[in-house]
Amino acid sequence: MAPAMAAMAEMPKPVVLGSMASGLREVYESGRTKDMEWRQSQLRGLIRLLTDKEEEIFEALHEDLGKHRGESFRDELGILVKSVKYTLQNLKKWTAPEKAESPLVACPATAMVVPEPLGVVLIFSCWNLPLGLALEPLSGAIAAGNAVVLKPSELAPSTAAFLAANIPKYLDSRAVKVVLGGPNVGEELMEHRWDKVLFTGSARIGRIVMTKAAKHLTPVALELGSKCPCIVDWLDSKRDRQIAVNRIIGAKWSTCAGQACIAIDHIIVEERFAPILIELLKSTLKRFMAKPGGMARILNAKHFERLSGYLEDNRVAASVVHGGYVDPKTLKIEPTILLNPPVDSDVMTDEIFGPILPIITVKKTEDCIAYLKSKPKPLAIYAFTNNESLKRRIVEETSSGSVTFNDAVVQYALESVPFGGVGHSGFGQYHGKYSFELFSHKKAVFKRSFLIEFMFRYPPWDDSKIGTLRHVFSYNYILLFFNLLGFRR
Structure with a gap:
């Protein structure tokens, strides 16, 4: 069967998409995709896919766009291998909590920012770089610990069929799904709840994606075109x-x-x-x-x-x-x-x-x-x-x-x-650490001790407490210290 025909034959029905979305959420909620070893193994699987299947990739890109092998390697295959290796090398550093400042008045206390996966995310890729625009964001979504649905462009059917046939062989098929089909499949996908959607394509379709995402208050990142x-x-x-x-x-x-x-x-x-x-x-x-x-x-x-x-x-x-x-x-x-x-x-x-x-x-x-x-x-x-x-x-x-x-x-x-992009050319950024951050939530974590309690933060209110709060909010800790000891100017 020709790749384009195979793609059409595998177009899922709405009921299948619904069960797939709920199944992915179960996988995510089980904690499977959050595990560091799982994330690393999936990135290594992507690298193997790109190196093992190099000739098939060249063939698919030539069938879809008439690209020479040199152009395909320069603009898609070579960049992808480099990018995924970079992510794999830096992943532990990116996932580590970042220390944040905590005010002296709250001591003893610690503050940090902890990156956590968003959940189940949806990626719409485009036809002009059909491999790169699919797998670059996919690598970031996996690195961040999400379950993922990838919808390749039906306008590059050979590459889409290649991804559908090979991603399940190299990645965890329970947590990473490839969905083939045309605009009707894309519309049906947007009827379901996702924790993030990345769309690459025209501004016209981007507006449709945003409109449908609003139903579930789904955050959207758009990578659109422009006159550069x-x-x-x-x-x-x-x-x-x-x-x-x-x-x-x-x-x-x-x-x-x-x-x-x-x-x-x-x-x-x-x-x-x-x-x-x-x-x-x-x-x-x-x-x-x-x-x-x-x-x-x-x-x-x-x-x-x-x-x-x-x-x-x-x-x-x-x-x-x-x-x-x-x-x-x-x-x-x-x-x-x-x-x-x-x-x-x-x-x-x-x-x-x-x-x-x-x-x-x-x-x-x-x-x-x-x-x-x-x-x-x-x-x-x-x-x-x-x-x-x-x-x-x-x-x-x-x-x-x-x-x-x-x-x-x-x-x-x-x-x-x-x-x-920015404005009409889109919003949301990826590549390298920015791909990881696109599909992560930065969660603020603040920890305090029971050792010290400041009563000026509670009623009954009087003017002296307002004065103390002024010092707190202006970080005038020396005056605050003397006030707390009972000294007045």
């Missing part, structure tokens, strides 16, 4: 210019053909530098894309028609300075560069999510700050510049999920920094 801008400042060094162009191409056309939430959506550059930049992009694209396999294909006919529709707009077609060829048979769109397309055109108002790159010119690079502030907050802002003042202004005066200088997309591979 890239500022290209004037670079005096020819070497710096070439490196910048290499990295721009890698972050646009060599990242799932631009079908990534963190891919560069458009470039902002000074008028005087635009011709030089365009020529460098053209010549470098010719080198990078000389052989087959340099770029993934468009996901499906629907997405192909959306992208080719941008270029059918006569006003946009007039702005094409490179590329523009489309092939509906292979679902391929040539790397395409636009120069100053109309600001009200669909290509400039929609998230592009494909291999079309508009270039917008400004009089001065500094003008980009006002431009960025006038737009919804993006998932990422990129800037290629050696101007430290401009870097500082971008960090201080704009808002985005992340800011990366002199590179693009690579921030996704860092476990040491959080990944997530």
